[in-house]
Amino acid sequence: MRLTFLGATHTVTGSKTLLTAGKKKLLVDCGLFQGQRELKERNWADLPVDPRSIDAVVLTHAHLDHSGYLPVLVKKGFRGPVYCTPATRDLCEILLVDSGHLLERDAEFANRHGYSRHKPALPLYTAEDARAALTHLRAVPFGKLFSPVEQTEAMFLPAGHILGAAMVRINDDRVSALFSGDLGRPNDPVMLEPALPPASDYLVVESTYGDRRHDTSDPEQRLADILATTATRGGTVIIPAADSAEVGRAFRLMSAT
Numbered sequence: 001m002r003l004t005f006l007g008a009t010h011t012v013t014g015s016k017t018l019l020t021a022g023k024k025k026l027l028v029d030c031g032l033f034q035g036q037r038e039l040k041e042r043n044w045a046d047l048p049v050d051p052r053s054i055d056a057v058v059l060t061h062a063h064l065d066h067s068g069y070l071p072v073l074v075k076k077g078f079r080g081p082v083y084c085t086p087a088t089r090d091l092c093e094i095l096l097v098d099s100g101h102l103l104e105r106d107a108e109f110a111n112r113h114g115y116s117r118h119k120p121a122l123p124l125y126t127a128e129d130a131r132a133a134l135t136h137l138r139a140v141p142f143g144k145l146f147s148p149v150e151q152t153e154a155m156f157l158p159a160g161h162i163l164g165a166a167m168v169r170i171n172d173d174r175v176s177a178l179f180s181g182d183l184g185r186p187n188d189p190v191m192l193e194p195a196l197p198p199a200s201d202y203l204v205v206e207s208t209y210g211d212r213r214h215d216t217s218d219p220e221q222r223l224a225d226i227l228a229t230t231a232t233r234g235g236t237v238i239i240p241a242a243d244s245a246e247v248g249r250a251f252r253l254m255s256a257t
Ligand SMILES: [Zn+2]
Pocket: 061, 063, 066, 161, 182
């Protein structure tokens, strides 16, 4: 088993780790580079591996820095299955298409106002490309063994973080590796607690916030303080919220997990 990091090194987005087991190639996560322009431009560079030669993808979770490159991979010829948990699949159905829409809108805006160096500016992918990528998703529940490529076994375990987020343990007959994905905290009022990591020969850990500790104060109390202070000053508190149809869908997703 061989690991090659194709993203999320020296930066925290673009998670993509190529795992080679025998003659098979498996990509763990397929994320977009996000942030400054120099980072976003990396999404346009060819991968050091031909997408047509990748046999399967395993996604830890739906955040775009872990899943958002999938439409490009499919556009460039990837034809295999993409394994993820059922909730990750449901969230990808919303997020990837939305990402395609936003990329199209940005390109259209750049063309209309003529500020792109590219003439015409093109979207990295479209909503239609995202829909094509979604047909590759294969949902596997937490705790169930599956074989992403020949002679390997894999299992998703809860990682907290967001709905459907998983660690994934992958092994062949000789060696095992555990990919943490992004990890949540224990005692979250909504999310499952991260599972205890099973024994593995290698551990690949996301460390985006590895240099910080969680604030120990009670978030509900902090929110109450902010509301009280703002109300006393006669100010306004703006809380981002989805419309009721989206909230309803999110609740249905949560209760299905
Ligand atoms: Zn994440």
